[in-house]
Amino acid sequence: MESLIYNFFNVEVMIRARYLLWLGLQVTLKLAFVSLLFAVLAGLFLAVIRSLGIRFLNVLIIIYVDLFRALPTIVLFMLVYFTWPYFGISLPRYWSAVVALTINGGAYFEEIFRAGIESIDEGQTEAARALGLSFTQNMFSVILPQAIRVVLPPATSNALELIKTTVLASVIALPELMKQAQQAHGSLANPTPLIMAALIFLVLLWPLVRLTGYLERRFAK
Amino acid sequence: MNFRDLFYYFFNFKFFIITLPNLLGGLLVTVEIAALSLSLGFVLGLVLAVIRVTLRHSGSSRFLRILDLPLVLYVDVLRAVPPLVTLVVIYYALPFINITIPRFWAAVLTFVVILSAFAEEIFRATIEAIDRGQVEAARSLGLSYLQSMACVVIPQAFKIALPPLTSRMIAVTKDVSLASVIGVADLLKKARAAQSLYANPTPLFSAALLFTLLFLPLVRLSMYIEKKLAE
Amino acid sequence: MTGRREAMNRIWVEIDNLHKCFGKNEVLKGINMSIRRQDVVCLLGPSGAGKSTLLRCINRLEEPTSGRVFIDGEEITAHGVDLNYMRSEIGMVFQNFNLFPHLNALENCTLALIKVRKMRKKEAEQRARDMLRQVGLENKADSKPKELSGGQQQRVAIARALSMNPKLMLFDEPTSALDPELIGEVLDTMIDLAEKGMTMIVVTHEMGFARKAATRVSVLDHGLILEDNTPDKVFDAPEHPRTKEFLSKIL
Numbered sequence: 001m002e003s004l005i006y007n008f009f010n011v012e013v014m015i016r017a018r019y020l021l022w023l024g025l026q027v028t029l030k031l032a033f034v035s036l037l038f039a040v041l042a043g044l045f046l047a048v049i050r051s052l053g054i055r056f057l058n059v060l061i062i063i064y065v066d067l068f069r070a071l072p073t074i075v076l077f078m079l080v081y082f083t084w085p086y087f088g089i090s091l092p093r094y095w096s097a098v099v100a101l102t103i104n105g106g107a108y109f110e111e112i113f114r115a116g117i118e119s120i121d122e123g124q125t126e127a128a129r130a131l132g133l134s135f136t137q138n139m140f141s142v143i144l145p146q147a148i149r150v151v152l153p154p155a156t157s158n159a160l161e162l163i164k165t166t167v168l169a170s171v172i173a174l175p176e177l178m179k180q181a182q183q184a185h186g187s188l189a190n191p192t193p194l195i196m197a198a199l200i201f202l203v204l205l206w207p208l209v210r211l212t213g214y215l216e217r218r219f220a221k
Numbered sequence: 222m223n224f225r226d227l228f229y230y231f232f233n234f235k236f237f238i239i240t241l242p243n244l245l246g247g248l249l250v251t252v253e254i255a256a257l258s259l260s261l262g263f264v265l266g267l268v269l270a271v272i273r274v275t276l277r278h279s280g281s282s283r284f285l286r287i288l289d290l291p292l293v294l295y296v297d298v299l300r301a302v303p304p305l306v307t308l309v310v311i312y313y314a315l316p317f318i319n320i321t322i323p324r325f326w327a328a329v330l331t332f333v334v335i336l337s338a339f340a341e342e343i344f345r346a347t348i349e350a351i352d353r354g355q356v357e358a359a360r361s362l363g364l365s366y367l368q369s370m371a372c373v374v375i376p377q378a379f380k381i382a383l384p385p386l387t388s389r390m391i392a393v394t395k396d397v398s399l400a401s402v403i404g405v406a407d408l409l410k411k412a413r414a415a416q417s418l419y420a421n422p423t424p425l426f427s428a429a430l431l432f433t434l435l436f437l438p439l440v441r442l443s444m445y446i447e448k449k450l451a452e
Numbered sequence: 453m454t455g456r457r458e459a460m461n462r463i464w465v466e467i468d469n470l471h472k473c474f475g476k477n478e479v480l481k482g483i484n485m486s487i488r489r490q491d492v493v494c495l496l497g498p499s500g501a502g503k504s505t506l507l508r509c510i511n512r513l514e515e516p517t518s519g520r521v522f523i524d525g526e527e528i529t530a531h532g533v534d535l536n537y538m539r540s541e542i543g544m545v546f547q548n549f550n551l552f553p554h555l556n557a558l559e560n561c562t563l564a565l566i567k568v569r570k571m572r573k574k575e576a577e578q579r580a581r582d583m584l585r586q587v588g589l590e591n592k593a594d595s596k597p598k599e600l601s602g603g604q605q606q607r608v609a610i611a612r613a614l615s616m617n618p619k620l621m622l623f624d625e626p627t628s629a630l631d632p633e634l635i636g637e638v639l640d641t642m643i644d645l646a647e648k649g650m651t652m653i654v655v656t657h658e659m660g661f662a663r664k665a666a667t668r669v670s671v672l673d674h675g676l677i678l679e680d681n682t683p684d685k686v687f688d689a690p691e692h693p694r695t696k697e698f699l700s701k702i703l
Contacts, residue, residue: 007317070436072395074402075409075429082422086230161392164303171402178306182313191314198306205301213342357513358550358609362564362616363540372563376554 013192017184021196024180031094031176032163035101039162040155042102043109048139050110051117061110068107074168076100081172097169097176105162112154116147153215160208164201177201236423240415244424247411248431254325254407255394258332262393263386265333266340269296271370273341274348292341299338304396307331312403328400332393339389347378384447391439398432408432463522464489464651465510465620470519472505472675479505481675483519487653487668492646494662494683495655497672498698503655506672507622510653511542524619540568543613547625549605551597557584557608558593561615569616576615583611587641603634607641614645621645623654659702663687671695 050061068076080100084091091099120143128138170179181197273292279285299307312327322330351374359369401410412428465487472480479502487493495503508514510521512528512535520529528538552560561580565571571579584590587607597605606626613621623642627635639661646652646665656662662669662683669686671679678692690696 003318008314066437066440067433070433070440071429072398072409072432072436074398075425075432078409078413078425079422079429082416082425083231086422167303167305168399170305178303178309182309185313191310191317194306194310194314198302198310201302201306202298206297209297209301352548352550354546354548354550355552358544358546358552359564360536361511361513361539361542361544362612363536363568364564365536368567372567373552377552380554 007191008195010190010192013184013188013190014196016188017181017193017196020180020184021177021193021200024175024177024197025200027094027175028166028177031097031101031166031169031174035098035105035166036159036162038098038102039105039109040159042106043111043113046106046110047113047117050114051139052135065107065110068104069111071104073100073104073165074171076104077168077172093169093172093174096172097166097174100168101162101165104165105158108158108161109155112151112158113147115154116151117143119150120146149219153212153219156208156215157212160205160212163205163208167201231422231426233421233423236415236419236421237427240412240419240424240427243411243415244408244427244431247406247408247428248435250325250405251397251400251407251409252435254328254332254400254405255397257329258336258393258397259390261329262333262336263340263390265337267344267375269337269341270344270348271375273345275366277349295334296338296341299335300342304331304335304393305399305402307335308399308403324400324403324405327403328397328405332397335396336390336393339393340386343382343385343389344378347382348374350381351377380450383450384443387443387446391436391443394439395432395436462489463487464491464524465653466520466522467506467510468520468522470506470509470521471517472502472509472514473517479675480509480516483675483677485670485677485680487651489651490649491668492650492652492666493654493668493670494666495653495670495672496657496659496662496698497678500674501672502675503672504624507624507653507655510620510622511539511544513544536568540564540616541619543616543618543621545606545609545613545621545623545626547628549597549602549609549629551605551609551612553597556594556596557589557600557611560597560608561612564612564616580611580615583614584608586614586644587611588637601634602630603637606630606638610638610641610645619651621650621652623652623656625655625657627656627658657702659687671698673698 046061046064050058077097077100080103081091081093081096084096124142124146125138128142133141166176167178169176170182173179175183177197177200181193184193185191269292273289276285276289276292308328308331311322311331312324315322355373355377356369359373360366364372398407398409400407401413404410408428408431412424415424416422463486465485467483467485467487470480470483471478483502483506485493495506497503505514509516510523510528512521516529520527522528523538523542526538527533528535551557552563555563558577558580561583562571562573562576565576565579566573569576581590581593584593587610589604589607589611592600592604592608597608600608610626626642627638630638635658639658642652642654642661643665654661654666666683669679669681669683670677671686671690671692673694679686679690679695686695687699690699
């Protein structure tokens with residue numbers, strides 16, 4: 001028991017590591033926010049394009065989506081990070097991470113938004129077009145507002161997954177929360193920072209876990 | 222930079238062939254971890270779900286319902302904390318309190334408990350969604366509580382649980398490559414090692430190809446199952 | 453004839469001072485009933501009177517707050533009694549049928565035979581087919597519940613309960629969830645069952661059935677029995693003023 005407290009909940013270590021973890025948390029939050037934004041926009045964009053029904057584009061989108069839902073995200077991180085130098089572009093780690101998360105998240109969000117759009121009865125579009133609304137007007141004033149209700153539960157669930165995935169940036173040495181925790185663990189020879197990082201994630205993400213469950217129950221078909 | 226150079230670097234056939242046996246060995250390890258994690262995690266999740274349903278609905282006993290609390294904690298924590306963090310804690314932190322687990326099994330343990338947490342929630346939700354009348358009919362015929370669960374409730378719950386469960390199982394399988402971070406000689410680790418050795422990223426792309434070949438059919442399969450069961 | 457009268461004299465179900473509370477709400481305020489073998493008892497009364505609760509206390513789907521229930525001399529409410537065994541001797545038919553949707557009609561009937569009575573599959577299937585034949589649905593043995601009409605489903609539910617060869621059959625508003633044109637086939641099945649000598653306790657609003665098939669009618673209101681007599685006496689010459697009120701509203 002004492003060993004547990006000394007090694008996992010060591011107050012002295014907590015105090016010494018706090019600044020490092022705070023820096024890491026900031027990076028994690030920035031990364032999460034930016035990547036989530038881009039991924040949602042990318043997914044939305046692709047889903048809307050897909051609803052146009054142009055076969056050639058749809059095939060491309062399907063390939064993209066299938067590919068990046070099948071490829072493990074960690075592999076994607078490495079591919080993005082290690083290939084840029086060969087093109088002579090030096091992409092900073094942060095943006096490599098954003099790119100990887102956007103590509104991966106975008107694929108999942110596309111599927112979610114597509115399902116949402118397709119769930120809206122065709123009659124809605126027919127009525128809108130019959131009234132003279134253009135494709136975009138229909139999409140943004142009629143279809144998407146209704147699709148939001150359908151889309152909300154899986155979208156929050158996916159957002160949660162994306163935030164958890166930011167941790168993978170640690171393998172390309174981005175100083176996000178977990179990397180900093182590992183750093184502190186190494187230099188202080190005490191795993192308390194790891195436990196702290198875990199607890200911080202817990203505090204950050206547990207409400208989202210609960211929210212997802214609530215939304216799924218609320219909007220159950 | 223022309224196409225030939227591009228190909229030399231990223232899709233070098235010679236390197237691909239040389240590294241293939243090594244990579245396939247890594248793939249085997251990945252599949253082993255995945256198979257163990259999926260089967261054990263699935264079973265553990267189902268067991269936990271039945272336990273929780275029994276605890277939550279033992280109407281009269283407040284004590285039993287309180288026993289549910291540690292399980293709630295288990296399930297919520299493992300679903301909220303990123304898998305990589307859980308993995309690192311299990312492999313690097315536990316030794317400090319005298320629990321040392323070899324990497325392979327640390328990885329398996331991590332994914333078993335993570336999957337069990339997600340599976341528990343899915344099973345529990347579907348079991349609780351089954352109409353009470355089903356249990357009443359079974360009990361009124363003389364079936365015991367466990368018999369009612371096994372023969373009437375769980376078979377019905379299973380059908381509803383399958384789509385979300387399969388997609389979660391695929392997600393966990395993809396996470397298995399995280400094991401490379403703690404040094405398990407899986408496909409990704411071998412690919413990175415080969416990449417450093419030959420100073421050429423082709424092995425990484427080969428690994429990506431192998432992963433895609435492995436997962437694409439699984440993703441398609443789960444979409445098919447979802448469609449079929451929606452009828 | 454004498455044998456039947458003797459059999460009829462046996463007390464089959466004894467309910468002794470049964471009380472049931474849901475929280476602060478006392479739904480059954482002391483029910484006493486003696487039901488003889490081969491009696492067909494109809495429980496009538498306004499909504500909320502406690503009829504279903506009383507029925508469900510008999511096989512302890514609801515746990516009585518106090519009081520005792522005896523089936524063929526054995527106390528089902530006793531401590532340490534083998535409840536599963538006792539339930540297997542009582543058949544119950546529900547308002548919402550509660551057929552097992554993942555099993556076909558035959559399997560619905562054989563499940564308990566195999567799991568509780570430990571019968572072998574062939575024996576169980578034979579018995580199940582006999583019961584399905586009795587309710588007129590032997591050609592639907594392989595059908596899943598969703599392929600059957602409401603009336604057919606309820607008849608399968610009756611066959612399922614009968615397969616266990618129960619001493620007693622409980623019916624909880626068996627026709628309330630059915631479309632009007634399907635009620636007849638279920639009531640006919642129940643009348644047939646009554647004529648074959650089954651002891652039945654039926655909660656129902658079907659007065660026609662009560663008049664025709666019941667040997668006794670018990671009227672409940674606010675958790676107490678107001679009248680307990682033969683159908684003729686209750687319908688034509690009710691004693692309690694509230695019974696008169698209730699009957700005048702529905703007849």
